[in-house]
Amino acid sequence: MADTGGDMVQQAVTSAVAVLGTVTDRDWRGVDAGRTAWSCRRTAEHVASCLLAYAGQLAGRAQDAYVPFEITLGGDGEDGLGPVGNDGVLHVLETTGALLTAAIRTTPREVRAFHPYPFRSAGREGFAAMGVAEVLLHTHDIAEGLGLAYEPPAGLCAYVLGTIFPHVQPAADPWRTLLWATGRGDLPGRAPVADWRWCNNLVIPAARLTLEGVTPRAAADLATGGDGGFDWVGGGPFEGTREAAGMTAKAYESGVHRPEFGLFVLVRHEDGRAIGGMGFHGAPGEDARAEIGYDLTEPARGHGYATEALRALADRALDREDVRSLFATVEKGNVSSQRVLERAGFVRVSEGGDEQFAYELRRP
Missing domain, CATH: 3.40.630.30 (Gcn5-related N-acetyltransferase (GNAT))
Known part of the structure; x- marks a missing residue:
């Protein structure tokens, strides 16, 4: 089985940027992202923060907690960058996706780094799958808020399910299954999901x-x-x-x-x-x-x-x-x-x- 984690992250980010790049002229701050309490802009920034954090966990070999840093976008007038528009947010998303991809590709398979749920660690495949999940699910939220159609490649969804959702029975449509498993949709024959967690390997x-x-x-x-x-x-x-x-x-x-x-x-x-x-x-x-x-x-x-x-x-x-x-x-x-x-x-x-x-x- 070839190492595909880095490729999957890259593919997920490319898919997200392709759809969100068509509406960078829209107001992302004033629109909620789907069922979340965040704006579309805040949600996109959250995805970039997650990708950077996961890359940091792997690169820093963190064992007991998250590496204590976070991403901050420019635009306060003192950094010389000026206000960051939606195009800039997508550039940050691409950059953090590239950083996680590089971290996955250069981390030995047996290395584990801290993640709180459920067994307090994850390997490179786990961080890859979590990164892909963040991208797919929150791009769905943003697209829903902005009235866009979005459906990622089925292979990405199956990758996430088969890696960090071992407790979820697969169904014919991996994307609908992932949405259902994360409380974002219905699946015939299954009760709605209210609380959910992914599950890294023990x-x-x-x-x-x-x-x-x-x-x-x-x-x-x-x-x-x-x-x-x-x-x-x-x-x-x-x-x-x-x-x-x-x-x-x-x-x-x-x-x-x-x-x-x-x-x-x-x-x-x-x-x-x-x-x-x-x-x-x-x-x-x-x-x-x-x-x-x-x-x-x-x-x-x-x-x-x-x-x-x-x-x-x-x-x-x-x-x-x-x-x-x-x-x-x-x-x-x-x-x-x-x-x-x-x-x-x-x-x-x-x-x-x-x-x-x-x-x-x-x-x-």
Whole structure:
């Protein structure tokens, strides 16, 4: 899966400027942007501020809060720029879009920077998708206020949904789905949305690696033979990871995907390369029990990575109120995998079938 985040931001900004550039002679200050409480001018400035802030988060590798700066447009008479017209606002929008595009393209895939919702960090794809969402949605608001027709490319909308709206079941029209998911429109068969948030992927730290939550977009790529945007060791991923990615993609399509109980790719700190997959077969049922599975690329086996990752994932899962136990099945002949489970604290509880053992780890 090629890195498309920077391209997506660039395409979104180009699309927005094309439509808004036709009405720069209109009064943007005296017209509200759609259903918002902001003027069209204030909304456009907000989009530019978001793009700059996201670029700053990535470039500055912010970890605990937003980098403390903001954008200010000229026009106070003391900066020599004079009043900034609507053309100038669009120029700023293009410039901040270019800055975010550059930050995305030059930031390593494994780098995370602070964003408050929901897991307090995002990677370059997350910041790209948030930037695209800001552009698309607020251009819609401005266009609505000014009486313009605006419909961005469907691929941009699908990119946003598949990256930061994993909890939203996709529909035939990605643009209408995105508008509905953000409280801006109706979708047949679905209740109106009042409160909404996007959802960046979850990452779980371990000593020598990070478990990176796989987005629905990346899962679909993995399931169909792609790399999911990861640099794999040893020709991976292996079949188990691809099957798990298919389960994630299917859950997303069915509207039942929960990111905390999806697939995670194991990424080594030392070189940023992926060495395997680990995750759940789905969310816990009424018995508060969840099934877990994993596989590693062959060169990564025998180094304790699976045990380390399994402990980190199990600890996080069992810290939740809706999980009381985890279980896993392993082939009787797979002694190394049995040892991984045992070292992580799992206990053999049954035969699990003619060719398998079943293991369980319960909350203390």
